[in-house]
């Protein structure tokens with residue numbers, strides 16, 4: 001006999017590509033029941049959905065690292081869910097999986113796009129947070145692209161966010177001097193008190209240049225950039241010789257990537273023989289087990305904590321998405337579907 005959870009389904013779909021700011025007319029909410037899975041497909045009931053700044057790029061019909069979501073399609077998202085029915089020999093009902101689940105409560109997924117997870121090892125939230133893409137991005141971006149050395153000064157923007165907070169902690173584990181930049185007193189206090197960064201700067205309080213001078217008297221060796229814009233320019237003026245700028249993202253420029261403002265002072269890279277390198281996590285998919293092992297070990301040793309900001313219910317997606325851009329999220333932003341699914 002089917003219970004209620006098996007016969008209801010809700011999807012958040014892209015209604016139309018936004019022009020600039022994402023608004024109510026960007027999304028539509030539907031209640032379409034999925035068909036029975038065909039060969040190679042799984043019917044999956046989602047338990048948790050990740051809300052990511054990169055989604056802004058997925059609803060922009062421009063050249064990127066993935067094709068854009070098409071109007072009418074279910075919004076792309078990472079998630080975790082339970083297999084309800086399977087037409088793949090690799091999965092059975094009851095298996096927990098993660099991958100591109102979409103912003104939906106129940107959906108048909110291609111079995112090749114998800115992988116099994118073991119909830120005895122970590123929670124569903126962990127697999128979307130510090131032990132998932134967020135953690136891997138921080139790990140490879142900082143260690144592989146940034147190559148921090150003990151004693152170096154590392155500056156991190158959006159430092160109290162999902163990726164940034166893990167970067168700060170891995171930099172500390174590597175004996176760096178860590179300066180976190182974030183918006184607001186609560187976030188900077190958390191960076192100092194909970195994560196133990198050497199200094200935290202509230203960029204919304206103004207006087208960013210003076211604050212960077214005070215926090216980085218010996219200049220900046222490594223900048224992990226999540227935001228771009230004015231903060232990137234201010235950091236560039238203070239980089240040391242052979243500094244590395246890791247371009248993980250540029251959320252301050254996501255509203256209109258065509259008009260994105262590049263750093264006018266990029267020639268600082270020349271004068272300081274510095275490098276600026278972008279990356280995406282897909283460059284490192286073949287090394288995920290290495291990151292997972294390191295992150296899980298550090299957490300077990302009490303050296304790494306994950307801060308999660310959980311909202312309830314699929315209907316909260318539009319509001320949750322906006323939180324990333326106002327800074328209202330405090331940690332990895334997740335939608336919990338267990339209670340109202």
Ligand SMILES: NC(=O)c1ccc[n+]([C@@H]2O[C@H](COP(=O)([O-])OP(=O)(O)OC[C@H]3O[C@@H](n4cnc5c(N)ncnc54)[C@H](OP(=O)(O)O)[C@@H]3O)[C@@H](O)[C@H]2O)c1
Pocket residue numbers: 052053054133134137158159160161162163164181182183184187226227247248249250251252253279280281282323324325326327328329330331332333
């Ligand atoms: N390269 C990759 O493979 C990869 C993978 C994952 C994520 N990313 C990038 O990593 C960055 C962080 O992502 P996340 O998932 O960890 O999100 P997050 O940091 O948890 O949330 C986004 C944060 O960005 C800050 N922000 C928003 N607008 C801003 C602005 N105009 N100026 C300065 N800060 C602003 C806000 O924090 P405040 O309150 O501090 O302003 C907000 O909380 C994003 O740029 C994302 O695109 C890249």
